[in-house]
Amino acid sequence: MNPKFSSYAHPEVLVDGAWLQEHLDDPGLRVVESNEDVLLYDTGHIPGAVHIDWRGDLQDNTERDYVSPGGFAEVASRNGITPDTTVVFYGDKSNWWATYALWAFRLFGHTKVRLLDGGSAKWKAEGRPLTREKPGYPRTVYPVPAKRLDDEIRAFYPDALEHSKKHRPLVDVRSPGEYRGEITHMADYPQEGVLRGGHVPGARNVPWKVAANDDGTLKTFDELKKIYTENLGLKPDDDIIAYCRIGERSSHTWFVLSYLLGYKRVRNYDGSWTEWGNTVRSPIAKGEAAG
Amino acid sequence: MNYPPALEEIVAFFEGLSDGEKRENLIAYADGAPHCAPKEGEAFDLEDTRKDQECTDTVGVFLRVDPVSRATHFRINLGPQVQTLTRAMTAILCKGLDGVSPEAVLEVPQDFVPKIVGGQLVRLRSQTVYYILTRMKGAAKAWLNRERAAAGVR
Numbered sequence: 001m002n003p004k005f006s007s008y009a010h011p012e013v014l015v016d017g018a019w020l021q022e023h024l025d026d027p028g029l030r031v032v033e034s035n036e037d038v039l040l041y042d043t044g045h046i047p048g049a050v051h052i053d054w055r056g057d058l059q060d061n062t063e064r065d066y067v068s069p070g071g072f073a074e075v076a077s078r079n080g081i082t083p084d085t086t087v088v089f090y091g092d093k094s095n096w097w098a099t100y101a102l103w104a105f106r107l108f109g110h111t112k113v114r115l116l117d118g119g120s121a122k123w124k125a126e127g128r129p130l131t132r133e134k135p136g137y138p139r140t141v142y143p144v145p146a147k148r149l150d151d152e153i154r155a156f157y158p159d160a161l162e163h164s165k166k167h168r169p170l171v172d173v174r175s176p177g178e179y180r181g182e183i184t185h186m187a188d189y190p191q192e193g194v195l196r197g198g199h200v201p202g203a204r205n206v207p208w209k210v211a212a213n214d215d216g217t218l219k220t221f222d223e224l225k226k227i228y229t230e231n232l233g234l235k236p237d238d239d240i241i242a243y244c245r246i247g248e249r250s251s252h253t254w255f256v257l258s259y260l261l262g263y264k265r266v267r268n269y270d271g272s273w274t275e276w277g278n279t280v281r282s283p284i285a286k287g288e289a290a291g
Numbered sequence: 292m293n294y295p296p297a298l299e300e301i302v303a304f305f306e307g308l309s310d311g312e313k314r315e316n317l318i319a320y321a322d323g324a325p326h327c328a329p330k331e332g333e334a335f336d337l338e339d340t341r342k343d344q345e346c347t348d349t350v351g352v353f354l355r356v357d358p359v360s361r362a363t364h365f366r367i368n369l370g371p372q373v374q375t376l377t378r379a380m381t382a383i384l385c386k387g388l389d390g391v392s393p394e395a396v397l398e399v400p401q402d403f404v405p406k407i408v409g410g411q412l413v414r415l416r417s418q419t420v421y422y423i424l425t426r427m428k429g430a431a432k433a434w435l436n437r438e439r440a441a442a443g444v445r
Contacts, residue, residue: 038412039375042318056411185344 002117007221009262014117014218015088017126024048030081030137033120034091034101036248044130046090046123050079050137054097054248058104064271069145072108080137083110090116090123094209094216100251103268106153108145115255118217125215153254155241155267157275157282160200163241164283169234170203171242173253174273178245179205181286184277185245194277198284200243201291206232208249211256224261234263243269243276294403295395298387305407313409321378327385329353329366337430337437340368346422348372354430362390363434365427376412380420383407384427393438396431399424 002019005011015023023029024047031049033041041051052058057075060067067075081087087105091098095115102113116123124130150156155163163170177183181197199205210227211219218224228234240263242250247270254268276282285291294302305313329335333355340351348370355364365388367381388396404420 037374037376039314039317039321039379042314043321043375 004220005117008260009221010259013114013259015114016117017123017128020046020088020116020123021128026086028084029086029088030079031088031090031116032079032098032101034089034097035120036091036093036097040092040120042132044132045120047129047131047133048135049090050135052079052101054100054104058101066104066107066148069108069148072104072148073142073144076110076142077140080140081110082140082142084112085140086112086114088114088116090119092120094121094212094252095119096208096248096252099255100248103153103251103254107148107150109149115259118215121216153258153267155243155269157269157271157279159267160241160243160269160271160276161282163239164200164202167202169232169238169240170200171232171240171250171253171257172199172203172205173208173242173244173249174199174205175207176205178273179203180288181284194245194274196277196284198277198286199273199291200276201283201285203243203285204232204290206253208244208252211253218256218260221260224256228257228261236263238263238265240266241269242266243272245273246270247272294399295388295391297389298383298399298403301383301387302403302406305409308409310409310411313407314412317376317379317408317412320380320382321375323382324367324369324378327366327381328368333366335366337434339426339430339433342370343422346377347374350423350426352426352430354427354434356393356434361392363393363396363431364389365430367423367427376408376420377423380404380407381423384423388427393431393435397428397435399428 001011002016005014031046032052033045033049034052034054035041052075055061058066087110089098089102098115098119102115105113160170172179179199184194184197206227211224213219234240240257242253244250247268250268250272254266257263257266293299305316308316335353335355337354340349342349351368353366365385367385369378369381401421401424408420
């Protein structure tokens, strides 16, 4: 195991490129690429990796929700995944969408999940193999999960509102400019339909990026502990909600808090700022102060 | 609305493809995007390289207009972080608009994008596919303004 991983609360959840390259042919393992760049997988991916699209495969875009348990079982089955399959996620943008897909798999109770530290950029930088060949796996029968674990790792608007009112930990992982309400989109991106800028009153701003190194790998346990436990003051039993704009950057922070630091109650508010900022009469704080 | 003939041909080609075939052909165009970059020794009437908020990386737009025929020739340089779909659209636009007048560049409507890309890939976060056309129009407009200014001086 990569020595960096051993300090994390759940070291088994991370793999590095060397380990993954060695285990690509393991029968019980499926590599899943999930990206923001909708065509990136087609330009070259890890041999044997399948592509799961955050929007096309995991979301119900009519209801702005996730797919049903039956829909998830279908996605898993057609990619040759069973409940016993160890799924290793990776992708672009420092694994934003990989952690989002991993979180979505957890929503449906799939426990054997892993993340490739550094995602596709690190894999490519290390000169590891890529292919454009799309694999075909025999279809499996993934039993339809009894329910989606919305209560456990997902937060909704009323949950975030209650957290705000009761001064419980809310972590806004967007950029400081978004948090302060100066901009309604992140740098380098188009507007995604937000009418107002600012943050949820009481939320503290810890941008997702502080948990990652420049090469997309995750910071060490000690570095993360300093950021979230010492500086932000999160306590082991805290009930924590993380949000961003549409839930992908906060998936990254959810992963860090849950798996690397071991916080037991962390939820991702996927409605995030595009819901909060547009909701009539939802309270908003602007500026540096949490409010 | 009619598009310039070369662009019309590309749109017609893509409209007949399945989603999977569209993806394959978009990748082929994206692979060809580096050929749209300026070549050694080429001279341009207008060069505009910048990093805008709405795109993930720097984009350079280089325009040469034939003084007699007024045919435009674009070269476009893309930073490494520019997304694949935007790369594909760059190659499509460089080919599809090559040789048309600056006025014709300004008149190109954006509705060809979903016809080429297809419903599966059109999403809010991929709006930068429109960005390259906007930059090309900006360059054409700047060239026309310069032309008008020069005519006024005379």
